[in-house]
Amino acid sequence: MTLSDPWDSETAKAYDKLDAAMFAPAVLGPMVDRLAALAGGGRALEFAIGTGRVAIPLHEKGVPVTGIELSTAMIDELRGKVDDATIPVIVGDMATASAPGRFSLVYLVYNTITNLLSQREQVACFRNAARHLEAGGRFVLELGVPDLRKLPPGQTAVVFADQPGYIGLDTYDLLNQRVVSHHFRFGDDRQANLLRSAHRYVWPTELDLMAELAGFELEERSADWAGAPFTAESGSHVSIYRLAR
Template identity: 70%
Template sequence: MQKGNLWGADVARRYDTPGSGMFAPEVLGPTVDRLAELAGEGAALEFAIGTGRVAVPLAGRGVPVAGIEMSEPMIEQLRTKADEATIPVVVGDMATTVAPGKFSLVYLVYNTISNLLTQAGQVECFRNAARHLEPGGRFVVELWVPELRKLPPGQAATVWQYDPGYIGLDTYDVLRQHVVSHHFRFDETEQAQLFRSPHRYIWPAELDLMAQLAGFDLEARHADWAGAAFTAESRSHVSVYRLPAAR
């Protein structure tokens, strides 16, 4: 399963939160800075490009950007910001769909690889990234670290965020390595909105093995886009994988 099965027109219309959340300058700015640096003089391809949260400002930095996206409503929202000539998008699954051209950078942000619910599908995603890259090209994955250490015996859920008007709750199936994220939004009334998304969580070491199967080496791993050290306490990571250069 990928986003196209979940992210219909209603979700696409309210996905963007300009200036806040994952659209906040302190979140988006370092992401775009790092990706622009990694792309260098080459072109970039975003798997699961969505509404263009990252692609639009990256293209604005002068990096040629293309995308693959399964959800057509998400692409429609992207088209309110950039036309097909500026950011071309191929409709399809990020694990198998091929976009034309070769790229110096392929990237997957905000935990999106976990939308593929099987290990085989996630491995194919790495292979698809390699298929698109020039020799020496990089594949960047932003992913959260499973919080199983927070689960005492007999408990299957963790609250990972609590803010005024919002609760983020994850329920785990440790046998299948699946997690369902529950996003509750509410106000002062008794009503609440719930959006749920299923994921397959991946340990960093497992992600590295997927990369090896596709011909990548781990070049760098940090706790965030600004380059903070990745430690045992880090809640997420930005991992940069690289193909061997041509000989």
């Protein structure tokens, strides 16, 4: 599965507008409140900090935040909002890059662990989080539950969104646990803009095993940031892992 880098300069410049709904107070408020409580007065590290959607309001709530981000284009957009003294960012892969010091909280939101396209890389991400945490620190992930129940036998594609000016389509490689998300955006003319991104989907129980390999224990799993119960019908989850040592 070979795709061009979806996080180029053009995408980074439009990112906040493309995902404008994710900046709504109803979305960000419970997330930031929960992360601030989990930080417990300590420092937080965001893997894949992007344009600062979560880090900036978390910083404004009094939590010192550092980021790791692979896309320099996304960092450029972040730097248009805050400087490096306010929110330092290390350029690198969240599975391997190191930030100075120790943190009470490492967090990874918005399905981003699936950008790591192998199980080995995803396990390495857990281990990298563990390396950055103080004893008893927490690693928090926000992730969708793979929606394979929508796939009829023999079908490998499913529409996950159908809105005015936008269609979202996922194509699955079930053998390799991969999915490519196709985002079609269009206006009134005959042209459409396509953004594709590749992912490796992960089941909650698989995450738990990855966590155990890295020295974590599952502390809590809920269906959202407000703490709704996680059930078999939940479409996503917030999983909180605590470093066992």
